[in-house]
Amino acid sequence: MSFMTVALGGLAATAVLAFATWLASLARRDASLIDRVWSLCILAAAAMYFFLLPPQTAPRGLCMLLIATVWALRLSVFISWRNWGHGEDRRYRQIRERNQPSFGFKSLYLVFGLQALLAWVVSAPFLAGMSAVRELNMLDAAGIALALFGIAFESIGDAQMARFKVNAANKGQVMDRGLWRYTRHPNYFGEACVWWGLWLMAAAGGGWGGAWAAVSPVLMTVLLLKVSGVSLLEKDIAERRPAYRDYIARTNAFVPGPSRGKAP
Incomplete structure (x- = not known):
């Protein structure tokens, strides 16, 4: 599988998770849900790279995936706990106010699409490290x-x-x-x-x-x-x-x- 195909697989993983979160945000009227899953978007990209790349990259890839898992789950759980019951974060309320009417649709690209793209870019070390074959x-x-x-x-x-x-x-x-x-x-x-x-x-x-x-x-x-x-x-x-x-x-x-x- 080509390097570009693997990279695009990571982008697809972040996009799917961000899209699902966008749907949830419409129901809850809370665009700040993306903060709770952003680290999971990066983890999804890392997992995609790990499973798409050849087995000889596994030792380093496994170490990186374990680090990503600990980091992502810890951050997601902490932000979810911290924000529980507080409604939409004031930063997102301000974005919502500036982008009326139809913020629900606009948030798909202003918030969730942008965050998915950023998560994919930030996942670069996993792609580079997991595709390397050095011991x-x-x-x-x-x-x-x-x-x-x-x-x-x-x-x-x-x-x-x-x-x-x-x-x-x-x-x-x-x-x-x-x-x-x-x-x-x-x-x-x-x-x-x-x-x-x-x-x-x-x-x-x-x-x-x-x-x-x-x-x-x-x-x-x-x-x-x-x-x-x-x-x-x-x-x-x-x-x-x-x-x-x-x-x-x-x-x-x-x-x-x-x-x-x-x-x-």
């Missing part, structure tokens, strides 16, 4: 270690924030404990580590032939820093929550580092 090596080990570190880092950060929010005594306060003392977005930093780790595995298997898959971690890092992550969340937060301004002054935005001073 597992030390670069793979480094990639596995970085990806697992990223999963653990973002999981701990999410758990710490969840515990902070359920404590009524913390209402109105800024979370600056645990990993959040060293970076304002440990979940985003951990996420970036996952994709750079998977890219290392792609490069380990394909050498320069797998280097093209760097499009995935580069895209994810840009999204996390400049588009849907840090920039979007902090666009006006200092105005809405003055205490956050001090938190920004003493805490790194992304890469963990020592806190610059004490909390007031």
Whole structure:
């Protein structure tokens, strides 16, 4: 089976899952359902590559598929739990308001089609790594270690924030404990580590032939820093929550580092 056929199989997998989620969103009037399944779209693409590619790629492919499964299920379950009972996320409500009338139909390409395409692009390390035939090596080990570190880092950060929010005594306060003392977005930093780790595995298997898959971690890092992550969340937060301004002054935005001073 040709490389292009396998790649298109991954795109088909993300598109089918996104389309099914779109149908569910029409019934529930909730376009933010895509957030719950986006990681599963990437997992679907990775699984498609694994089963379409020849058996000799299996050792590295199996390692990558296991990492994808742990990452995707953890993120999907966490987002579903966090958003349960809250209705459509305000970001999607704003998109809905800007694209009336007929947002239901428009969301097929504005939200779900776009997310399916992004998921396919982000799945590039799986395609590159699973199609490579080199034996597992030390670069793979480094990639596995970085990806697992990223999963653990973002999981701990999410758990710490969840515990902070359920404590009524913390209402109105800024979370600056645990990993959040060293970076304002440990979940985003951990996420970036996952994709750079998977890219290392792609490069380990394909050498320069797998280097093209760097499009995935580069895209994810840009999204996390400049588009849907840090920039979007902090666009006006200092105005809405003055205490956050001090938190920004003493805490790194992304890469963990020592806190610059004490909390007031």
